[in-house]
Amino acid sequence: MLSEERKREFRLAAKKLVVDLRRGQLRASLRIKAVQGHPGIFEMTWGGSGRATFDYGTPRKPEQPHVRWRRIGGHEIFKSP
Secondary structure (H helix, E strand, C coil), rough: CHHHHHHHHHHHHHHHHHHHHCCCCCCHHHHCEEEECCCCCEEEEEEECCCEEEEEEEECCEEEEEEEEEEEEEEHHHHHH
């Protein structure tokens, strides 16, 4: 379970990702990359050791990506991304 501080850190990182997706350029500090061995699943680094996995769902608004968060935590999330 995430502490309140870790939740705030994640929410800030998630907002940054949304902004980046809308402008069409991902900032390097979020270190977005594909999860090896799991096609269509991506990981994001936040707050130093925080990790989150996500995929893209059907857009809810035209031409806007829809992020579906899968796991949020530390390195342990990679056991079942």
